[in-house]
Structures are given as C-alpha cells and as structure tokens.
Amino acid sequence: MRFNKYIALVMLMILSSTALFAQKDTIAEKREARKLVREGNNLYKQQKYTDASVSYKKALEKNSKYKKASYNLGNALYQEKLYKEAVPQYELMSKSAKTKFEKAEAFHNIGNAMMEQKQYQPAVDAYKNSLRNNPNDDETRYNLAVAQKLLEKEKNKDKDKNKDKNNKDNKDKKNKDDKQKDKNKDKKEGDNKDKKDKKDGDGNKDPNKDKKKNDKKNKQKPKPKQGKMSPQQIKQLLESLKNEEKKTQKKMNVKKSKGKKVKQEKDW
Numbered sequence: 001m002r003f004n005k006y007i008a009l010v011m012l013m014i015l016s017s018t019a020l021f022a023q024k025d026t027i028a029e030k031r032e033a034r035k036l037v038r039e040g041n042n043l044y045k046q047q048k049y050t051d052a053s054v055s056y057k058k059a060l061e062k063n064s065k066y067k068k069a070s071y072n073l074g075n076a077l078y079q080e081k082l083y084k085e086a087v088p089q090y091e092l093m094s095k096s097a098k099t100k101f102e103k104a105e106a107f108h109n110i111g112n113a114m115m116e117q118k119q120y121q122p123a124v125d126a127y128k129n130s131l132r133n134n135p136n137d138d139e140t141r142y143n144l145a146v147a148q149k150l151l152e153k154e155k156n157k158d159k160d161k162n163k164d165k166n167n168k169d170n171k172d173k174k175n176k177d178d179k180q181k182d183k184n185k186d187k188k189e190g191d192n193k194d195k196k197d198k199k200d201g202d203g204n205k206d207p208n209k210d211k212k213k214n215d216k217k218n219k220q221k222p223k224p225k226q227g228k229m230s231p232q233q234i235k236q237l238l239e240s241l242k243n244e245e246k247k248t249q250k251k252m253n254v255k256k257s258k259g260k261k262v263k264q265e266k267d268w
Helices: 002-045 049-062 069-081 085-095 102-116 120-133 138-201 209-220 231-259
Strands: none
Touching: 002 049, 002 069, 049 069, 069 085, 069 102, 085 102, 102 120, 102 138, 120 138
C-alpha cells in the first residue's frame, strides 16, 4: 500500500511539473508575441508595411488567439493593398472582440476593404454591422451612404445591360423568324411551281407548248438562201431579157436604115 501511495505521489509531482513548465512556456510565448507586435507597430509607423506584416504573423504563430496581432496584420495588409487578404483578419477580430467598440472598428475596416474591391453589397452590410455596434460613428455613416449610392448605380447599370441584352436577343430572334418565314415562303412557292409543272405535264395545255412546236417546225423548214432565184423568177427574167433584146434589135435596124444613103436612079 505504501508503495502504491509512493507511485501516485511521484506521478502527481511529474504532472504538476509538466503543467508548470507548460504554463511557463505559454507565458514565454505570449511575451514573445507581444514583443513581435511592438516591433510590427514600429515598422508600421515607418510605413514598412511588408516587414510589419511579417512581425504580426510571427506573433500569431506564438499566440494564435492574439486578437491585436490579427487586427494589426489586417491593417498592414490593407496598407499593402492586399484587401482580400486583410478581410479574414478583420473578421477574426469581429468574432473575438469583447467590446462593441472593437466590433464596430473591425466591421468598419471590413467595409473599407470591400469598397476597395468594388464589392458594394458586402461593404454596405459591413458598415451596417459597424453602426449597430456604434451608432454614433459619423464616419461609418458617411461611408455607408457612399456605398449605397455606388451599389444603386451598379444595379442600374446591370439593369440597363440586361435590358440591352434582352433587346438584342429579341431582335436576333425576330430576324431569325423573318428568315425562317422567307425560307418557308420560297419553299412553298417552289412546291407550288413543281405541282404546276407536273399538272401541265399530266394534260393541261402549256401556253408555251405551241410556240415551241412552231419554232421547231420553222426550224426544220428549209429557207431560201439570200440571192438565189426560183425557177419561175428565172423564166420570167429570161423572157423579159428576150423581149428587151428584140426591142433593142429593132431599134438598131431602124437606126441603120436612117444612116445609109439610098441610091436614086438618074433621070437621063
């Protein structure tokens, strides 16, 4: 029994020592974290925001629940224009804050970071949360008014954009329908023409049929060549020439008789 009591006493002393050392380590880490935050603050004042961010991150490695380190890290990231990375640090502060003033400050900075990213709806929500915790903050109230105005402008712009898109879609649809109507009309006219041609071939008189037939007949009939006379015309021409020749010969004979001296018998 005494041996068991001795063992239990030794175990208790070991556990107590371990807890004591752990507590000392925790205190040491907290002190180191505070030291790192002070270094970060000095760098921040010198506008060395990147170096300040490194110090704050090291402080959080020593003490992850060190809310001041989170908040200051958010501010340093904000100054580096790393707005997206700054927001989670402010959110940690808003959740761990013990006073309404601290919550209001965290939400205010969330709103500012969202405004820089042109995310106006989240900015409006953040400023409203800040005013719920600190209704007397005029700066937050002013920022809220600006964010609401920009949000309304954005919505109107999107509305106009959607309206233009709908008008364009309707116009494209109308043009498509008109093209389809024209296509259907052409197809219908083509079908009607095919039906008419087929009907004409089945027995209806084709108005061009007789003309084509006559043209074909005329084409087959031999035409007299230009300048060639018919036998009748040649016969008439020969007779006319013969008659002319007779007249000419008769005139020549008369002309000869007038020109020749006629002998007269002498009266002795």
